[in-house]
Amino acid sequence: AQTVTQSQPEMSVQEAETVTLSCTYDTSESDYYLFWYKQPPSRQMILVIRQEAYKQQNATENRFSVNFQKAAKSFSLKISDSQLGDAAMYFCASRNSGNTPLVFGKGTRLSVIA
Amino acid sequence: GAVVSQHPSRVICKSGTSVKIECRSLDFQATTMFWYRQFPKQSLMLMATSNEGSKATYEQGVEKDKFLINHASLTLSTLTVTSAHPEDSSFYICSAGRTGWVHEQYFGPGTRLTVT
Numbered sequence: 001a002q003t004v005t006q007s008q009p010e011m012s013v014q015e016a017e018t019v020t021l022s023c024t025y026d027t028s029e030s031d032y033y034l035f036w037y038k039q040p041p042s043r044q045m046i047l048v049i050r051q052e053a054y055k056q057q058n059a060t061e062n063r064f065s066v067n068f069q070k071a072a073k074s075f076s077l078k079i080s081d082s083q084l085g086d087a088a089m090y091f092c093a094s095r096n097s098g099n100t101p102l103v104f105g106k107g108t109r110l111s112v113i114a
Numbered sequence: 115g116a117v118v119s120q121h122p123s124r125v126i127c128k129s130g131t132s133v134k135i136e137c138r139s140l141d142f143q144a145t146t147m148f149w150y151r152q153f154p155k156q157s158l159m160l161m162a163t164s165n166e167g168s169k170a171t172y173e174q175g176v177e178k179d180k181f182l183i184n185h186a187s188l189t190l191s192t193l194t195v196t197s198a199h200p201e202d203s204s205f206y207i208c209s210a211g212r213t214g215w216v217h218e219q220y221f222g223p224g225t226r227l228t229v230t
Contacts, residue, residue: 043152043205045221091157099146099211102219104157 002027004092006105013082014113020067021077021108023092031097034068036077039089039107048090051075079110087112116142118210120222127198128230134194135225137208143188144210148219149181152205161206164191198229 003026013019025034036048051059051068058066063083067076075094079086092105117140127133137147145166150158162183163171170183180202182194191210195202205226209219 042223043207044223045158045207045209047218050218101148101160101163102158102209103160106157 002029002032002094002096002103004094004103004105006092006108008108009106010109010111012111012113013079013086015082015084017082018078018080019082019110021079021090021092021110023075023077023105025073025075025092025094027073027094027096029096033095033097034066034075035093035095035102036064036066036075037091037093037104038086039091041088045091049077082112084112084114086110116140116210116212116220118208118220118222120206120208120225122225123223124226124228126228126230129199130197132194132196133198133227134192135206135208135227137191137193137210137222139189139210139220142210142212144191144212145188147185147191147208147210149183149191149193150207150209152207152224154205158207161193195227198227200229203227203229 005024032053034051038046063080089107091107093102095102119138121136147164149161164185166185172178185191207224208222211219
């Protein structure tokens with residue numbers, strides 16, 4: 001069974017600074033995908049970034065980047081130049097290949113301090 | 115981008131009644147949809163996988179007779195909470211992946227259910 005662990009219930013960062021959210025996962029599959037989702041107060045799930053396990057290169061989306069360490073089963077999210085709008089719950093998730101469901105971590109609540 | 119809608123966005127019902135939640139993929143076909151439940155300050159937990167034209171697959175601990183799922187078309191899945199009780203009060207979210215394109219799933223905006 002897949003598991004996703006987020007060990008930081010809460011994090012805070014000063015505006016314009018950089019923060020890293022941690023995530024570890026476990027799976028017996030060789031083909032899988034990893035995601036970071038943002039959930040603002042509206043509770044709409046927003047995809048932040050996606051990483052295919054077969055790709056060695058770390059995914060990047062503007063101010064968001066990941067550090068994917070496949071052997072260590074680690075998938076951290078780095079947010080650069082943090083903005084007030086980045087404040088939200090962040091969920092790390094994984095799923096196997098095919099049209100399979102997501103398995104979520106418990107989430108990290110990020111606060112951004114002006 | 116692909117859009118998934120849910121209706122209603124919030125509903126209040128009395129204990130013992132049933133309520134139906136609709137999940138629609140507006141601009142793509144979805145062979146499979148997923149239903150999640152999220153309690154306050156908790157993560158999303160998968161309830162069931164909804165497959166078009168066949169029976170849903172329920173996660174362990176989810177009562178299939180209480181949470182009825184119907185996926186009658188490639189764009190619509192419904193979740194009916196039967197004989198609702200206050201402990202069923204939660205936020206219900208659906209997601210769908212494009213048929214034939216499995217890299218990303220798209221989430222609906224969720225439905226807040228309150229059972230009084």
